[in-house]
Amino acid sequence: MALSRKVSLSAGAKYKGGGPMLAWVLHRISGLGIIIFVTLHVIASFFTQQFGSDLGISINIIYESIYFQLFIVFCAIFHGVNGFRIIVLDIWPRLIRYQKESTWLEWFVILPLYGLTVFIMIQRFLEG
Amino acid sequence: MRSRAMPKPSWNLDYMMWVFTRLSGLSLILLIVIGISAGLLMGARSQMDLGTLMRWTFFPNSNHVLDSEIPDLYLWANGFWQIMQILVVFFAATHGFNGLRVVIEDYSLSGFWQIFLRFLILLLWIFSIMVGIYVILGS
Ligand code: HEM
Numbered sequence: 075m076a077l078s079r080k081v082s083l084s085a086g087a088k089y090k091g092g093g094p095m096l097a098w099v100l101h102r103i104s105g106l107g108i109i110i111f112v113t114l115h116v117i118a119s120f121f122t123q124q125f126g127s128d129l130g131i132s133i134n135i136i137y138e139s140i141y142f143q144l145f146i147v148f149c150a151i152f153h154g155v156n157g158f159r160i161i162v163l164d165i166w167p168r169l170i171r172y173q174k175e176s177t178w179l180e181w182f183v184i185l186p187l188y189g190l191t192v193f194i195m196i197q198r199f200l201e202g
Numbered sequence: 203m204r205s206r207a208m209p210k211p212s213w214n215l216d217y218m219m220w221v222f223t224r225l226s227g228l229s230l231i232l233l234i235v236i237g238i239s240a241g242l243l244m245g246a247r248s249q250m251d252l253g254t255l256m257r258w259t260f261f262p263n264s265n266h267v268l269d270s271e272i273p274d275l276y277l278w279a280n281g282f283w284q285i286m287q288i289l290v291v292f293f294a295a296t297h298g299f300n301g302l303r304v305v306i307e308d309y310s311l312s313g314f315w316q317i318f319l320r321f322l323i324l325l326l327w328i329f330s331i332m333v334g335i336y337v338i339l340g341s
Contacts, residue, residue, distance in 0.1 A: 108298060109302055120337075123337075154234070198251065
Protein backbone atom coordinates (compact mmCIF):
# COMPACT_ATOMS: atom_id res chain seq x y z
CA MET A 75 0.00 0.00 0.00
CA ALA A 76 2.94 2.30 0.46
CA LEU A 77 2.84 5.22 -1.95
CA SER A 78 5.92 6.84 -3.36
CA ARG A 79 5.74 10.58 -2.90
CA LYS A 80 7.50 12.51 -5.61
CA VAL A 81 5.93 15.85 -4.70
CA SER A 82 7.54 18.38 -2.41
CA LEU A 83 5.59 19.90 0.45
CA SER A 84 5.52 23.35 -1.15
CA ALA A 85 4.25 21.94 -4.45
CA GLY A 86 1.64 19.96 -2.54
CA ALA A 87 0.51 23.05 -0.67
CA LYS A 88 -0.06 24.89 -3.96
CA TYR A 89 -2.21 22.09 -5.40
CA LYS A 90 -5.68 23.50 -6.02
CA GLY A 91 -7.92 20.64 -5.03
CA GLY A 92 -10.66 22.94 -3.76
CA GLY A 93 -13.50 21.82 -1.50
CA PRO A 94 -12.99 18.06 -1.78
CA MET A 95 -9.29 18.39 -0.94
CA LEU A 96 -10.04 20.56 2.07
CA ALA A 97 -12.59 17.95 3.17
CA TRP A 98 -9.98 15.19 2.86
CA VAL A 99 -7.37 17.12 4.86
CA LEU A 100 -9.85 18.04 7.57
CA HIS A 101 -11.24 14.50 7.70
CA ARG A 102 -7.76 13.20 8.36
CA ILE A 103 -6.93 15.84 10.98
CA SER A 104 -10.28 15.43 12.73
CA GLY A 105 -10.07 11.62 12.75
CA LEU A 106 -6.58 11.75 14.24
CA GLY A 107 -7.69 14.46 16.69
CA ILE A 108 -10.49 12.27 18.00
CA ILE A 109 -8.47 9.07 18.31
CA ILE A 110 -5.62 10.85 20.08
CA PHE A 111 -8.02 12.58 22.45
CA VAL A 112 -9.95 9.39 23.22
CA THR A 113 -6.77 7.38 23.82
CA LEU A 114 -5.33 10.04 26.13
CA HIS A 115 -8.62 10.30 27.96
CA VAL A 116 -8.89 6.54 28.50
CA ILE A 117 -5.28 6.27 29.69
CA ALA A 118 -5.60 9.30 31.98
CA SER A 119 -8.81 8.05 33.60
CA PHE A 120 -7.35 4.59 33.97
CA PHE A 121 -4.26 5.84 35.79
CA THR A 122 -6.23 8.20 38.01
CA GLN A 123 -8.70 5.50 38.92
CA GLN A 124 -6.28 2.62 39.44
CA PHE A 125 -3.21 4.30 40.87
CA GLY A 126 -4.42 7.78 41.87
CA SER A 127 -1.54 9.20 39.87
CA ASP A 128 -1.16 12.92 39.13
CA LEU A 129 -0.38 12.18 35.50
CA GLY A 130 -4.06 11.67 34.78
CA ILE A 131 -5.00 14.92 36.45
CA SER A 132 -2.45 16.93 34.50
CA ILE A 133 -3.73 15.44 31.24
CA ASN A 134 -7.28 16.29 32.33
CA ILE A 135 -6.35 19.95 32.72
CA ILE A 136 -5.40 20.11 29.05
CA TYR A 137 -8.67 18.90 27.70
CA GLU A 138 -10.86 20.68 30.15
CA SER A 139 -9.66 23.96 28.64
CA ILE A 140 -12.12 25.77 26.39
CA TYR A 141 -9.64 25.95 23.49
CA PHE A 142 -9.15 22.22 23.41
CA GLN A 143 -12.90 21.69 23.65
CA LEU A 144 -13.62 24.07 20.77
CA PHE A 145 -11.13 22.08 18.70
CA ILE A 146 -12.42 18.62 19.59
CA VAL A 147 -16.07 19.59 19.06
CA PHE A 148 -15.17 20.79 15.58
CA CYS A 149 -13.38 17.50 14.94
CA ALA A 150 -16.37 15.46 16.04
CA ILE A 151 -18.95 17.43 14.05
CA PHE A 152 -16.84 17.69 10.92
CA HIS A 153 -15.74 14.06 10.97
CA GLY A 154 -19.26 12.77 11.50
CA VAL A 155 -20.90 14.87 8.78
CA ASN A 156 -18.10 14.49 6.25
CA GLY A 157 -17.84 10.77 7.02
CA PHE A 158 -21.54 10.44 6.27
CA ARG A 159 -20.98 12.25 2.96
CA ILE A 160 -18.15 9.84 2.07
CA ILE A 161 -20.31 6.82 2.88
CA VAL A 162 -23.21 8.14 0.77
CA LEU A 163 -20.91 8.73 -2.21
CA ASP A 164 -19.43 5.25 -1.77
CA ILE A 165 -22.84 3.61 -1.72
CA TRP A 166 -24.04 5.52 -4.80
CA PRO A 167 -20.87 5.99 -6.89
CA ARG A 168 -22.76 7.85 -9.61
CA LEU A 169 -23.04 10.78 -7.20
CA ILE A 170 -19.27 11.30 -7.47
CA ARG A 171 -20.10 13.69 -10.33
CA TYR A 172 -21.49 16.01 -7.67
CA GLN A 173 -18.58 15.63 -5.30
CA LYS A 174 -17.77 19.35 -5.33
CA GLU A 175 -21.36 20.30 -4.67
CA SER A 176 -21.52 17.75 -1.87
CA THR A 177 -18.65 19.44 -0.06
CA TRP A 178 -20.45 22.78 -0.24
CA LEU A 179 -23.65 21.18 0.97
CA GLU A 180 -22.00 19.67 4.02
CA TRP A 181 -20.84 23.09 5.20
CA PHE A 182 -24.50 24.13 5.32
CA VAL A 183 -24.93 21.43 7.96
CA ILE A 184 -21.61 21.83 9.76
CA LEU A 185 -21.46 25.61 10.12
CA PRO A 186 -24.85 26.11 11.84
CA LEU A 187 -24.29 23.06 14.06
CA TYR A 188 -20.80 24.14 15.07
CA GLY A 189 -21.72 27.82 15.27
CA LEU A 190 -24.56 27.13 17.68
CA THR A 191 -22.37 24.87 19.79
CA VAL A 192 -19.59 27.47 19.94
CA PHE A 193 -22.11 30.13 20.88
CA ILE A 194 -23.38 28.06 23.82
CA MET A 195 -19.88 27.07 24.90
CA ILE A 196 -18.52 30.60 24.89
CA GLN A 197 -21.60 31.95 26.61
CA ARG A 198 -21.17 29.41 29.41
CA PHE A 199 -17.44 30.05 29.52
CA LEU A 200 -17.99 33.79 30.01
CA GLU A 201 -20.60 33.15 32.68
CA GLY A 202 -17.88 31.20 34.44
CA MET B 203 1.13 11.70 -5.78
CA ARG B 204 -1.68 9.42 -6.84
CA SER B 205 -4.70 8.92 -4.67
CA ARG B 206 -4.85 5.69 -2.75
CA ALA B 207 -6.57 3.02 -4.85
CA MET B 208 -9.68 1.45 -3.45
CA PRO B 209 -8.74 -2.00 -2.11
CA LYS B 210 -9.89 -4.88 -4.30
CA PRO B 211 -12.90 -6.79 -2.97
CA SER B 212 -11.57 -10.01 -1.44
CA TRP B 213 -10.72 -11.38 1.99
CA ASN B 214 -7.80 -9.05 2.62
CA LEU B 215 -7.23 -6.71 5.55
CA ASP B 216 -7.50 -3.50 3.55
CA TYR B 217 -10.81 -4.37 1.94
CA MET B 218 -12.34 -5.77 5.13
CA MET B 219 -11.36 -2.65 7.02
CA TRP B 220 -12.62 -0.43 4.19
CA VAL B 221 -16.05 -2.02 4.57
CA PHE B 222 -15.83 -2.01 8.36
CA THR B 223 -14.97 1.71 8.42
CA ARG B 224 -18.16 2.51 6.55
CA LEU B 225 -20.38 0.17 8.56
CA SER B 226 -18.95 1.36 11.88
CA GLY B 227 -19.33 4.98 10.76
CA LEU B 228 -23.04 4.44 10.16
CA SER B 229 -23.37 2.49 13.41
CA LEU B 230 -21.68 5.28 15.35
CA ILE B 231 -24.09 7.84 13.91
CA LEU B 232 -26.99 5.64 15.01
CA LEU B 233 -25.51 5.13 18.49
CA ILE B 234 -24.96 8.88 18.82
CA VAL B 235 -28.55 9.67 17.82
CA ILE B 236 -29.84 7.18 20.42
CA GLY B 237 -27.44 8.51 23.04
CA ILE B 238 -28.31 12.15 22.45
CA SER B 239 -32.06 11.46 22.54
CA ALA B 240 -31.74 9.59 25.81
CA GLY B 241 -29.47 12.31 27.17
CA LEU B 242 -32.10 14.94 26.40
CA LEU B 243 -34.71 12.88 28.27
CA MET B 244 -32.32 12.33 31.13
CA GLY B 245 -31.53 16.02 31.52
CA ALA B 246 -35.03 17.32 30.94
CA ARG B 247 -35.77 17.76 34.63
CA SER B 248 -32.48 19.36 35.57
CA GLN B 249 -31.57 21.60 32.61
CA MET B 250 -28.54 19.44 31.87
CA ASP B 251 -25.73 21.48 30.33
CA LEU B 252 -24.17 20.90 26.92
CA GLY B 253 -20.95 19.36 28.24
CA THR B 254 -22.82 16.76 30.24
CA LEU B 255 -25.07 15.97 27.30
CA MET B 256 -21.98 15.39 25.14
CA ARG B 257 -20.30 13.23 27.79
CA TRP B 258 -23.38 11.04 28.01
CA THR B 259 -23.84 10.92 24.23
CA PHE B 260 -20.35 9.69 23.45
CA PHE B 261 -20.05 7.34 26.41
CA PRO B 262 -23.49 6.59 27.92
CA ASN B 263 -22.18 5.56 31.33
CA SER B 264 -23.78 6.97 34.47
CA ASN B 265 -20.36 7.60 36.05
CA HIS B 266 -19.48 9.78 33.09
CA VAL B 267 -22.10 12.36 34.17
CA LEU B 268 -21.73 12.05 37.95
CA ASP B 269 -20.87 15.73 38.55
CA SER B 270 -24.13 17.01 37.12
CA GLU B 271 -26.65 16.24 39.88
CA ILE B 272 -29.03 14.31 37.69
CA PRO B 273 -31.96 12.98 39.73
CA ASP B 274 -32.37 9.18 39.84
CA LEU B 275 -29.14 8.55 37.97
CA TYR B 276 -29.17 4.91 39.09
CA LEU B 277 -32.07 4.29 36.69
CA TRP B 278 -29.63 4.81 33.83
CA ALA B 279 -27.12 2.21 35.00
CA ASN B 280 -28.44 -0.97 33.48
CA GLY B 281 -27.64 -3.74 31.04
CA PHE B 282 -29.07 -1.96 28.05
CA TRP B 283 -26.73 1.00 28.46
CA GLN B 284 -23.83 -1.32 29.22
CA ILE B 285 -24.36 -2.97 25.85
CA MET B 286 -24.60 0.44 24.17
CA GLN B 287 -21.31 1.49 25.80
CA ILE B 288 -19.56 -1.67 24.70
CA LEU B 289 -20.77 -1.07 21.14
CA VAL B 290 -19.54 2.54 21.19
CA VAL B 291 -16.15 1.50 22.55
CA PHE B 292 -15.77 -1.37 20.11
CA PHE B 293 -16.78 0.57 16.99
CA ALA B 294 -14.93 3.78 17.88
CA ALA B 295 -11.69 2.06 18.94
CA THR B 296 -11.59 -0.32 15.98
CA HIS B 297 -12.52 2.39 13.46
CA GLY B 298 -10.14 4.93 14.99
CA PHE B 299 -7.08 2.72 15.39
CA ASN B 300 -7.54 1.29 11.92
CA GLY B 301 -7.76 4.88 10.64
CA LEU B 302 -4.51 5.62 12.43
CA ARG B 303 -2.94 2.62 10.70
CA VAL B 304 -4.18 3.85 7.31
CA VAL B 305 -2.70 7.31 7.87
CA ILE B 306 0.65 5.90 9.00
CA GLU B 307 0.86 3.47 6.09
CA ASP B 308 0.19 6.30 3.64
CA TYR B 309 3.64 7.60 4.44
CA SER B 310 5.68 5.01 2.54
CA LEU B 311 6.28 2.45 5.23
CA SER B 312 7.32 -1.08 4.55
CA GLY B 313 9.17 -4.00 6.06
CA PHE B 314 10.18 -3.88 9.70
CA TRP B 315 8.60 -0.52 10.61
CA GLN B 316 5.27 -1.39 9.08
CA ILE B 317 5.07 -4.63 11.04
CA PHE B 318 6.33 -2.94 14.21
CA LEU B 319 3.79 -0.10 14.02
CA ARG B 320 0.96 -2.47 13.14
CA PHE B 321 1.84 -4.47 16.22
CA LEU B 322 1.96 -1.34 18.38
CA ILE B 323 -1.47 -0.23 17.12
CA LEU B 324 -2.83 -3.73 17.72
CA LEU B 325 -1.63 -3.52 21.34
CA LEU B 326 -3.17 -0.07 21.84
CA TRP B 327 -6.42 -1.32 20.32
CA ILE B 328 -6.60 -4.36 22.59
CA PHE B 329 -5.59 -2.26 25.61
CA SER B 330 -8.24 0.40 25.10
CA ILE B 331 -11.01 -2.10 24.44
CA MET B 332 -10.06 -4.05 27.56
CA VAL B 333 -9.89 -0.92 29.72
CA GLY B 334 -13.22 0.20 28.25
CA ILE B 335 -15.02 -3.06 28.96
CA TYR B 336 -13.44 -3.28 32.43
CA VAL B 337 -14.79 0.18 33.29
CA ILE B 338 -18.21 -0.58 31.80
CA LEU B 339 -18.73 -3.90 33.57
CA GLY B 340 -17.33 -2.53 36.83
CA SER B 341 -19.77 0.38 37.02
C1 HEM C 1 -19.84 9.79 13.42
C2 HEM C 1 -19.18 8.72 13.27
C3 HEM C 1 -18.09 8.53 12.23
C4 HEM C 1 -18.22 8.45 10.87
C5 HEM C 1 -19.50 8.55 10.04
C6 HEM C 1 -16.88 8.22 10.32
C7 HEM C 1 -16.60 8.01 8.98
C8 HEM C 1 -15.34 7.75 8.47
C9 HEM C 1 -15.05 7.36 7.12
C10 HEM C 1 -16.08 7.11 6.02
C11 HEM C 1 -13.70 7.23 7.01
C12 HEM C 1 -12.92 6.80 5.76
C13 HEM C 1 -12.35 7.98 5.03
C14 HEM C 1 -11.67 7.58 3.74
O1 HEM C 1 -11.68 6.40 3.37
O2 HEM C 1 -11.13 8.50 3.10
C15 HEM C 1 -13.12 7.55 8.29
C16 HEM C 1 -11.76 7.57 8.56
C17 HEM C 1 -11.22 7.77 9.83
N1 HEM C 1 -11.92 7.90 11.01
FE1 HEM C 1 -13.93 8.07 11.17
N2 HEM C 1 -15.98 8.20 11.35
C18 HEM C 1 -16.68 8.38 12.54
C19 HEM C 1 -16.15 8.39 13.81
C20 HEM C 1 -14.79 8.30 14.13
C21 HEM C 1 -14.24 8.23 15.47
C22 HEM C 1 -15.09 8.22 16.76
C23 HEM C 1 -12.88 8.18 15.33
C24 HEM C 1 -11.81 8.11 16.40
C25 HEM C 1 -11.90 7.32 17.44
C26 HEM C 1 -12.57 8.21 13.92
C27 HEM C 1 -11.29 8.19 13.39
C28 HEM C 1 -10.99 8.06 12.05
C29 HEM C 1 -9.66 8.06 11.49
C30 HEM C 1 -8.35 8.21 12.29
C31 HEM C 1 -9.80 7.87 10.10
C32 HEM C 1 -8.69 7.77 9.04
C33 HEM C 1 -8.53 9.08 8.32
C34 HEM C 1 -7.88 8.95 6.97
O3 HEM C 1 -7.73 7.85 6.43
O4 HEM C 1 -7.54 9.99 6.41
N3 HEM C 1 -13.75 8.28 13.21
N4 HEM C 1 -14.15 7.87 9.18
